[in-house]
Every structure is written in C-alpha cells, then in structure tokens.
Amino acid sequence: MAAMPQDARAAGLSAAFRDAFAGHPAGVAVVTAAGPDGPAGITASSVISVSAAPPVLAFSVAGGSASGAAILAGAGLAVHLLTAANRGLAELFAAPGSRRFGLDMDWYTAPTGEPIIRGVGTVLRCRPVGRMPAGTGTVLAARVHEVLDGGSCAPPLLYRRRTYYALEAWSALRGRGGPHR
Numbered sequence: 001m002a003a004m005p006q007d008a009r010a011a012g013l014s015a016a017f018r019d020a021f022a023g024h025p026a027g028v029a030v031v032t033a034a035g036p037d038g039p040a041g042i043t044a045s046s047v048i049s050v051s052a053a054p055p056v057l058a059f060s061v062a063g064g065s066a067s068g069a070a071i072l073a074g075a076g077l078a079v080h081l082l083t084a085a086n087r088g089l090a091e092l093f094a095a096p097g098s099r100r101f102g103l104d105m106d107w108y109t110a111p112t113g114e115p116i117i118r119g120v121g122t123v124l125r126c127r128p129v130g131r132m133p134a135g136t137g138t139v140l141a142a143r144v145h146e147v148l149d150g151g152s153c154a155p156p157l158l159y160r161r162r163t164y165y166a167l168e169a170w171s172a173l174r175g176r177g178g179p180h181r
Contacts, residue, residue, distance in 0.1 A: 025160040028082045030093045031059060032115040033074030039101045039115035040070035043094035045159045047079060055144035057124065062137045065096065072131060076114040077142055079124040083154035084166030086120050090157060091164075116148070121156065123148040 032041040042061065050056040057079060061068045071077065082090055092098050101107060106118040116123055126142035158165040 022161050025158045025165070028086075028090045028157040028159050028164070029059070030080040030082060030086075030089055030117065030120070031061075031071055032078045032080065032117065033071045033076065034109075034113040034115065035066070035070030035074070037066070037070075039107075039109070040067040040074075041093045041100055041115065042067050042071055043090050044079075047081075050141060055124075056129065056141055057126065057144060058139055058141040060134065060137045060139050067093075067100075072138055072140060074114070075127070076110070076112045077126045077128065077140075078110065078114040078116050079126060079142070080117050080120040081122045081124070082157040083121040083150075084157050084168075085154055086157055087164050089117065089120070090159075119150065121150050121154065123150070 026045040027047065029044045029047045030041050031044050031047075032039060034040070042065070044059045044061075046060040048058050050058050059079070061071055080086075080089075093100060101115060107115050108118070110116050110125060112125070114125065116125075124144045125146040125148065126144050128140055128142045130141040132139045132141075155166045155168050158167055
C-alpha cells in the first residue's frame with residue numbers, strides 16, 4: 001500500500017482536529033479593546049482560565065481582521081462572559097464587517113479606555129501579559145485586574161457545531177466536581 005502524501009495527511013489531521021473541537025462545547029465571550037479607529041471587539045469561544053493567583057486568562061485571536069489586530073494591540077481588554085440572553089451580541093461581534101458599538105448598544109468606555117458592554121453576565125477587565133503566535137492566529141494571555149459582575153444568574157451561552165446553546169438545566173454529576181489539577 002502506497003504511503004499517503006504529507007499534504008493529504010496534514011489536511012486529514014486538520015479536518016479531524018476541527019471536527020473534534022466542533023463537537024466540544026465552549027463558553028462564548030466578546031472581547032473588546034480601544035482600537036485606532038474606535039472601539040473594537042470579537043466573539044471568542046476559546047477563553048480559558050489559566051491561573052487564579054494571580055488571575056490570568058487566555059484566548060486565541062484569528063489573524064487578518066482589523067478587530068483582531070486592535071485586540072492584539074490593545075493595552076487594556078474587556079472579556080465579556082455571555083449569557084444565553086446575549087446570543088445577538090455573539091452573532092454581531094462574529095460577523096465580519098458588522099456595525100458594532102452603535103447607538104442601540106448599551107456600552108461605555110472604562111477609565112482606562114476599553115469598551116464595556118452592559119447587560120452581560122460578567123466582565124473581566126485585563127491587561128495583556130503575553131502573546132504567542134500559534135498556527136494562523138495568536139494566543140493572548142491577560143492578567144485580570146477587575147471583575148465586574150453583571151448580577152445575572154442567567155444560563156451561560158455555549159457554542160457547539162456552529163450553533164449557539166443555552167445551558168438551561170444545571171445538572172451536577174456525582175462526586176467532586178471540577179477538573180483535577
């Protein structure tokens with residue numbers, strides 16, 4: 001049997017990788033920063049907690065968009081953890097070329113410049129601490145310096161297989177919860 005060409009193996013591995021993560025649900029966030037042309041923002045389903053002490057998070061930014069470039073260059077960031085009621089925000093900030101931060105959006109500028117959207121679950125105000133090229137994007141790590149709780153107990157917004165979901169029913173599995181570290 002002839003060996004598969006390297007390009008075909010790489011393409012097959014990339015497709016299998018994309019499919020594996022498409023089936024893995026992720027929380028949805030909108031990340032905002034002050035950009036050279038005004039406020040900028042992106043939808044991210046890659047936000048992860050890295051450390052609790054000090055509080056550090058990370059997320060990936062795809063290359064090529066003006067909004068992504070503004071996020072990567074920003075001195076301050078706001079990571080908005082979305083609830084099921086925020087699906088429209090997630091869709092707006094995911095659509096290339098969409099008009100964001102219009103008059104119909106409830107937002108303000110923090111004293112340090114980053115745009116803060118009201119009506120979301122929680123907002124984490126951050127300062128970038130590291131950027132690492134990774135494939136076609138960049139992983140950005142940021143230290144959290146303020147947590148603004150929106151006071152919402154609404155179910156979180158999840159993303160899986162290109163569809164948004166609300167985690168309506170909270171069901172705890174038996175035993176001690178949470179990942180082991």
